[in-house]
Amino acid sequence: MGRTALILGAGLGGMVAAQELRRLLPRTDRVVLVERDAQHVFPPSLLWLMVGERDAEAISRPCEHAARQGIELVRGEVSAIDPAAKTARVGEHTLGGDALVIALGAEYAPQTVPGLADAGLCIYTLEGASAIRDALARLERGRLVVLTATPQYKCPAAPYEAALLAEDFLRRRGRRGECTIDFYAAEPGPMMVAGPAVSAGVRAMLEARDIRYRPEHQVKSVDAGARCIEFANGASAAFDLLLYVPPHRAPAPVREAGLSNESGWIPVDRHTLETKHAGVYALGDVSVIPLKMGRPLPKAGVFAHGQAEVVANNIAAAWTGRGAARRFDGKGMCFIETGGARAGMGSGNFYAEPLPDVRLYQPGLLWHGAKVLYEKYWLWRRF
Incomplete structure (x- = not known):
């Protein structure tokens, strides 16, 4: 009798987990991948879409293509999770597994900031990036504001990349x-x-391009009609075009299952990604791993990818008796696009203590080329 691995979510982490499990497990074992959306969008490429260097079709692939090689794709919305039973409610059906991998990502909640969704454009969605592309093309003059609505969010480099790419876009068009x-x-x-050191380096990139950086401004509300942002510290800011990173939260089924802790996310073992429920794992944006420095491990695709490989390896090793268990080591990297076919790169060990040991490499053609190659690898190798 075969076993079943049930993966919830076909983002970067869920996709890698499903494909690695299918590669490692015998065909008598099932790999079931649940996904709400018909199309998989490669998130890092949204920044290029935002400035007209990609189109939506180029950075999207049908999720059904992930079902090749024996992965069972179930299209539907996860409405409930029972971690003790390792089951999930999807539409009218209850699916179960011998191992459960939760990779449902983060839910965006711009509605928790009054006026934000009506006044601005979100840089983290396909619809938002497409709207930003059109808005930047129309912007002849005025005040462009980039806003992070909360101190912690997925892909910490992304809003800084958005600001630098928008600046490059306007400069190249003489505006x-x-x-x-x-x-x-x-x-x-x-x-x-x-x-x-990395923080100071990224700030220097902004200031070298005359992007005025204003830290510790917690947004309170946005008036779309007046085009004005109100902050908790009493300050306000006018804008003609507002690009924002919305508040994030765990999806409702995760919260309602009692899987999240006081942080709002699922706590996991930092090396195995296992939750407090045996055989139940959480990886990527939906999980939280505290660091010695007092901040959590960043929510980033590179970590979701690495975590998924560890989880898949360990499930397969336990079920087949072949291979050794692996540990996620907190090492990772990210690119920082700056425009002009150049990018910086940060790389290092985020589990290092007392502070992460991360080096920032200055922008150049090499790192931009490496990001382009990774995009091609992902969209063609994984689909």
């Missing part, structure tokens, strides 16, 4: 002198989780 760019951050500094 930069007519536009101001301000970055209002809820956090005290860029990418603080990577350590003070």
